Amino acid sequence: MTTETILLISLAGVISIALAVFMYGYKSKQTRLLRWVFGILRFITLFSILILIINPKFKSETYTIEKPKLPVLIDNSASVGELGQTENVSGLIQKLKENSELNDKFDVSYFSFGNDFSESDSLNFEEKNTNISKALASTNELFKNQTAPTIIITDGNQTLGSDYEFSSATYKNSIYPVILGDSIKYTDLKIEQLNTNRYAFLKNQFPVEVILTYSGSIPVNSDFVITQGATTVYRTNVSFSENESSKTLNFTLNASSVGLQKYTAQLLPLADEKNKTNNSKQFAVEVMDQATNVLVVSKISHPDLGALKKSITSNEQRTISFKKPAEAASILNDFQLVILYQPDRNFASVFDEIEKLNKNTWVISGLQTDWYFLNGAQDNFNKEASTQSDDIQAELNSNYGTFAVENIGFDDFPPLQTEFGALVISVPNEVMLEQTVSGISNGNPLLATMEINGKRDAIWDGEGFWRWRANSFLQTESFQSFDDFVGNLVQYLASNKRRSRLEVSAETFYYNNNPIKISAQYFDKNYVFDSRASLNITVKNAETEQQTNFPMLLRNNYFEVDLNSLPAGEYNYTVSVANEAVSSSGNFTILDFNVEQQFLNADVSKLNRIAQNTGGKAYFTTQYDALIDALLENPNFQNIERSEQKVVPLIDWKYLLALIVLALAAEWFIRKYNGLI
Known part of the structure; x- marks a missing residue:
């Protein structure tokens, strides 16, 4: 309280006493006892009202102990299962949750990442992509301006997003990677990347670019083959060595038939290869007769x-x-x-x-x-x-x-x-x-x-x-x-097609590691978009004839369905409107390509670098005790005492209002009891 406020309160007290004495001490006809009672009650009333008018402010300070945060980021992608690390992950998480010393020192929270980043409630290791950079960026934003060393449990193999090694340069806390897998290099041939146009025009040629890589120490030879059904449309011999570990092939294929043309690219595997899944890749081109x-x-x-x-x-x-x-x-x-x-x-x-x-x-x-x-x-x-x-x-x-x-x-x-x-x-x-x-x-x-x-x-x-x-x-x-x-x-x-009451937008083919979405719009008889309609899509596998129904969800001015749960194959679909004789049919193909099956081991060197760049250290799953000791013994991770100061004006204090009411009520009842009213 300021000196001015204290002086005003003192003046209020003097005025309240003076008024009470004047009213009940000067020529008052009541008995001595009643004069004292009425005087005190009136003083309380007047002083309380004047205090409310002055409205002094009081400061209160509270102290809280804040633990350092410990976010644990868990790789929920399919590559963890491919490397046989699911049990190691589950066991490690269980140990972290049961470690009393760790939980006493840190506020531990668990998150999982794959395509997206979210709080971890369960793990299935079925995510089709790994976006480590998004997980680190999201954690950095969540724990901004907080002490939050980060444990990231991953194999380090990213398939989506920007390079997480460069993203970690802006990370404000130490990162402690727990490496899933090993650093052993196996002999392996791999189709690293295949690029081609999604569309081509009839009787034209379309370009194909393929990047092939080799991991090994001895020179090897193989054949790279592209087939369409039982027909070989391209074949060439390739050779690799320890010093020449990658090759880029550029060639063209003929677009001789209209429609969806599916191809299989294969780098014939070596006899001792451990992972042969990454030796082949399917791709497709839709051939049209005009643009x-x-x-x-x-x-x-x-x-x-x-x-x-x-x-x-x-x-x-x-x-x-x-x-x-x-x-x-x-x-x-x-x-x-x-x-x-x-x-x-x-x-x-x-x-x-x-x-x-x-x-x-x-x-x-x-x-x-x-x-x-x-x-x-x-x-x-x-x-x-x-x-x-x-x-x-x-x-x-x-x-x-x-x-x-x-x-x-x-x-x-x-x-x-x-x-x-x-x-x-x-x-x-x-x-x-x-x-x-x-x-x-x-x-x-x-x-x-x-x-x-x-x-x-x-x-x-x-x-x-x-x-x-x-x-x-x-x-x-x-x-x-x-x-x-x-x-x-x-x-x-660009289209002159007559407008339909049900417009469906779908691609002719999808890769199963990318979003598989179909959207639709339904219009009433006046061609006004009807958001109240209920749309469903029936999808039928052309080979197994298994039929599945999905509801389409409203997204602003269109309906949409996510079909990423479907396995690779050819499908026919029908979008229908409930209680209306309106439907639209079509077909699409889902091409099988699991990018998470392309890896043989963990990216140990990159995980070591992000740990070093942020002041942390990388550990394998067998080094659990060393990781815990490093976190517990690090003097930078200490509890923080935070003080919170609140300024409360007296006018917010409800008890003072209650005191005024009580004093006035008491005076009224005493007067009534003594026949003075």
Whole structure:
């Protein structure tokens, strides 16, 4: 309490005594006893009220003992089982839980990781990928600004995410890896990586790149073979030695038949190889007889055009061409979609030809768009633009129902630039992205789609979306989410297919170590997305004829199902709507590839390096006692006494209010009892 507060309280006491004496000590007619009683009660009442008005504040301080944290990260991937380490992991965790000294000193918590990172409640060692970098980054975030040495129980073989050795450089606590497996190097031939296009066009050739590796000390020879069914389509001899332990093969295969073409790549194993699973790999290519051709017409150069090219051609089904307005009008008939980037009066002939051919269009406007020309060149939308620019951001319309759109973080993307003014769309449309300024909608669409008599168009009012693609990569370490967003928009705009009440989106083939997802949209009779519908998918294995039903879950403006539980094979599916005679059927193939079966031993050297870089130490499972001793004896891991100071104003003290009520009530009852009321 400050000196000023103490003086005010003293003054309140003097005033309360003076008033009580004046009221009951000066010319009072009550008896001596009653005068004292009434005086004391009135003093209590007045003093308490004045204290509440002054409202002094009191400080209270509490002390707590905080143990250092000890997160234990457990590798739940299939490679742990492949290396025969599941019992070692279970035994080690049991010992950690039963060690009283360790649990007395540390606040121990358990997490598991594979594809994702989560609290550990049970282990099955069935995760199809290992993302160690994500596990370390998540732990670093969870225990930020805390003492938290970390035990990570893993074989060190990562199949997903960025290199965890470099991620550990930002880790703030010591890492103690417990190594699952051994460091013995076995003789092994392996298909390290196989790269090819997902799509190819009929009567063309598609490239294949294969990286082969060898682990051993003596020179060996083998054959690399690619077969399609019983037919060998490629074969070559390869040789390796201790000094020449890897080879890269580049060749092409013919796309001679339309449809899904499945191949098996095999590096013929040596007689003494321990792991022959990593000697073969299946892959597939979907052969089509034509591509989706997209034309971009632009008079200017802009980074947005590069982002468009990268996003559209990330899917090999699509090709993209860039032309100046003067060159474009005569070749429009060769393309399914025309993208008009920041049109001005030079685009007059292009718009005339688009109207004659009834071509689908996507108009992208910005600061260099001539709106006086554009307003007259088409009838779909109009903008009273000014010479002023405006910075806008985007907000996804969750009710957009034309096709499935996933929110890829539009709210957090950098602002786009556009000319200030109201954009009015005069034909039936659906707004996908709305413009916002400082987080508040300004009532204008940023991206809207239109469909009139089978012709599809879109308006995107804002330039600078190349920053969106870059920002998407920074957030997810991949361009895929942004490229998929643009790809879905292009797929819709480039198609003239009549809209169905049930639209299903599925790939023709999946690798079983990647997400296997099928999405669908259902529309009512007015073609409005119906979120109340109940969708189910029936999946039937073509070989075993085993049939499985899955419910499809609602995700904003589409339904989705995860089919990663299905084994490799060929499947037929039917998506149906409950209580409606509406369904859609198709087929897909799941190719068998278990990346977790590719390893022979633990990555001991890398685990040792991350331990050394963070001030920890790596141990094998047999060195459990040494690990516990290192944690218990480390002087850096001590309990921390934390003090918490609270400032409580007296007005929050309910007992003082109760005292005032009690004093007034007591005075009233005494007066009543003595006949003074």
